Amino acid sequence: MxxxxxxxxxxxxxxxxxxxxxxxxxxxxxxxxxxxxxxxxxxxxxxxxxxxxxxxxxxxxxxxxxxxxxxxxxxxxxxxAKPGFISDKTKNDLKLVISEIKLAGVSREELLNLCGQLYDETGETR
Amino acid sequence: MxxxxxxxxxxxxxxxxxxxxxxxxxxxxxxxxxxxxxxxxxxxxxxxxxxxxxxxxxxxxxxxxxxxxxxxxxxxxxxxAKPGFISDKTKNDLKLVISEIKLAGVSREELLNLCGQLYDETGETR
DNA sequence: TTATTTGTATTATAATTAGTAATACAATAA
DNA sequence: TTATTGTATTACTAATTATAATACAAATAA
Known part of the structure; x- marks a missing residue:
């Protein structure tokens, strides 16, 4: 190391x-x-x-x-061990944003649509 | 006001x-x-x-x-105008987290499953 | 037991950032 | 022009952050 x-x-x-x-x-x-x-x-x-x-x-x-x-x-x-692991922090970040969205009155389907769309159009970060 | x-x-x-x-x-x-x-x-x-x-x-x-x-x-x-409006900032936060998750090798379905699950179990924030 | 090794809590300090403000400016409208 | 809009620049203070010196608690090894 x-x-x-x-x-x-x-x-x-x-x-x-x-x-x-x-x-x-x-x-x-x-x-x-x-x-x-x-x-x-x-x-x-x-x-x-x-x-x-x-x-x-x-x-x-x-x-x-x-x-x-x-x-x-x-x-x-x-x-x-395997790819696909999501860290606690990331999971928590996601939970926070989803909470906000839910509180904004967005339906489950709308949320999932948006997530799918963002997943598709998303490339790199940082 | x-x-x-x-x-x-x-x-x-x-x-x-x-x-x-x-x-x-x-x-x-x-x-x-x-x-x-x-x-x-x-x-x-x-x-x-x-x-x-x-x-x-x-x-x-x-x-x-x-x-x-x-x-x-x-x-x-x-x-x-209508409920369901998602602010630019929130949308951007969501995009950022989803990017991280995608980069971690998580599939589209896995992501959507997780989002749905978090939506269901999520109540309040702040 | 005692000594040693582990991560961590406490505290301090210098550097950076955040919150607020005084002032000046640029663009628009009357 | 003059008055009104939001904003840029700058400054000052308070709070936060990054790093460190030191001490401590839990576990193991001797």
Missing amino acids: LLKLDFSSDVPIYLQIRNQIVMGIAEGKLSPGEKLPTVRALAVESGINVMTVNKAYALLKQEGYILADRRSGAIINPDI | LLKLDFSSDVPIYLQIRNQIVMGIAEGKLSPGEKLPTVRALAVESGINVMTVNKAYALLKQEGYILADRRSGAIINPDI
């Missing part, structure tokens, strides 16, 4: 860590169940603070990409 | 304005096409700065709830 951190970037360090781990999973460089380096190891190796690494891990944990506790350390969430 | 602003609230003033206008529309107190007070009128009446009102208007404009330009002043968007 080697990270390439750009300290002059305006993307915060903890986010760079988080992003590279997510991409590592997506590219298959990190496998579900695989052990991640300890927060301390990563911190020393990268010359940054433990809590900066922890912030990345906490975020990944909250998003459902990794599991982390005091005994076992951090591992890639085994449930991301 | 009378606004009730709470200056000791931790909801920023411009958001209070925005929210009360959105609710006003939802409750039928403000009709599509109806003229809104000028930024100056609202500012003086409420004892706040013009630009604070403008920030609310700019947000409402961006969200698609009102139309505003230099000639006509600001009016409620006539297209919000």
Whole structure:
């Protein structure tokens, strides 16, 4: 697990860590169940603070990409085995928007139509 | 159009304005096409700065709830006539999440299933 | 037990962002 | 022209964010 951190970037360090781990999973460089380096190891190796690494891990944990506790350390969430996995955070974001739409008085069918349409016309992001 | 602003609230003033206008529309107190007070009128009446009102208007404009330009002043968007109206912002939020999900390798059917499920189990927000 | 290793809570600090405002401006209409 | 509209620029303060130093709690290994 080697990270390439750009300290002059305006993307915060903890986010760079988080992003590279997510991409590592997506590219298959990190496998579900695989052990991640300890927060301390990563911190020393990268010359940054433990809590900066922890912030990345906490975020990944909250998003459902990794599991982390005091005994076992951090591992890639085994449930991301197959493609089609939707993170907790993404699912939550979706739920929030759908709530708003429902409250706006949009019917179930209208919503599903819109979602399908957006799915079709959607390419890339970020 | 009378606004009730709470200056000791931790909801920023411009958001209070925005929210009360959105609710006003939802409750039928403000009709599509109806003229809104000028930024100056609202500012003086409420004892706040013009630009604070403008920030609310700019947000409402961006969200698609009102139309505003230099000639006509600001009016409620006539297209919000019927319930079921989805604001530009909401539509954009939805598009963003769906993009992420699509990129995660989720199929169209899976997405629609999830959306339907979330629609059903969703009650309130905020 | 004690020592060590894990993630995390607390606290601090510098930098950035957000909320509000004073003022000036551009476009339109009368 | 003059008055009215929304908006751009700028500034100032308060709140938030990113990072870090340090201490702690839970678990395991010795």
